[in-house]
Amino acid sequence: MRKKITLKQIARELDVSVSTVSKALSGSKEISEDTTQKIQAFAKLYNYRPNNIALSLKNRKTKTIGILIPEIVHHFFSTVIRGIELIANRRGYNVIVGLSNESFSKEIINMEMLANGSIDGFILSISKETLLKQDYHHFNATINQGIPIVMFDRVVNEVNCDKVIVDDFNGSVKAVKKLIENNCKNIALITTMDYVSVGRLRTQGYIEALEEHKIFADSNLILKIDDSLDVENHLEVLENEIERFFKTNNTIDGVFAVNELYAVTAMKVARKLGLSIPEDIQVIGFTDGVLSKHATPSLTTVSQHGQKMGEQAANLLIDRLEAIDSESDQYIVNDNPKHDFIKIVIETELIERESTK
8 A cells, every 4th residue: 555645745746836736636727737637646646635624524523623823932822822722621622733934835734734634623823925925725625625714813804714803903003092192203113014914904003093193104104024034033134124214214202013023123223222212212012922021121012812812713613613513514603604704803902011101
């Protein structure tokens, strides 16, 4: 009997991408007929089986949830996992965690690995590369074959599933209004590129707060960081970029950053330039993590309540799993058919510390 081959090995043997193999095996019209036939024939020859996505849910109850996150070191994701585990264990489920490392292909491979007889459903946050590519076929294929997905934090409209998000827009409005109330006149924004919905919504909140107070949203005061770079391992690049930004805009007296790393780095650069915090410049970040609490000075920040988000996501998924109609294999939520999906919005909280007056 031949050893079972993996999706990644097929891609390597045929010199195509993991995405191409995945699409060809699911019958996507995006792939040419010739390529599809070649991939499917190769998969059949080497005994490839597309994991238990193809199996009936009622035949493979594992009482295990697969969690797929972009990175493990981020405090926010660790708190979400804590919330998921708390509810899962309380309701008799185990969890398995997979990492995409912000990679599109690793996301596909990890979904295959976790679904291969190991899990009943997924809770996931989308990788940056997937958002940049805007290719969500692997999520839709998984759902269409009977494995439910709950997305959290980074979500997209193109995938119909239950979702849990933080109120990024209003959280940002609160933060910028605080700076305005503290008499900041030139408020800068340090944000990400717009393809990540979280950064886009926080940018919109910044602009909305300024406009509400009749303050012109000056594009020169917005710094967009190229987050395709692993800034946590290239902090000097981030510091240099923020330093150039401050030197070009020397009237900045307030900073709103869309994550705590950007905010803490902005404070470090400000001190390097001889500015006092909060006397000369006030700073607010997003995500109330370890950096925020232990920075010098401690950082005023918008709390995302990651544990609560994880608890809500776990309850949504387990409710889906336990509401399967044993005869039709259809998901029922509140007596509605499975296409009536739920979106839960987690309210934010502004935690005031020493970086604001």
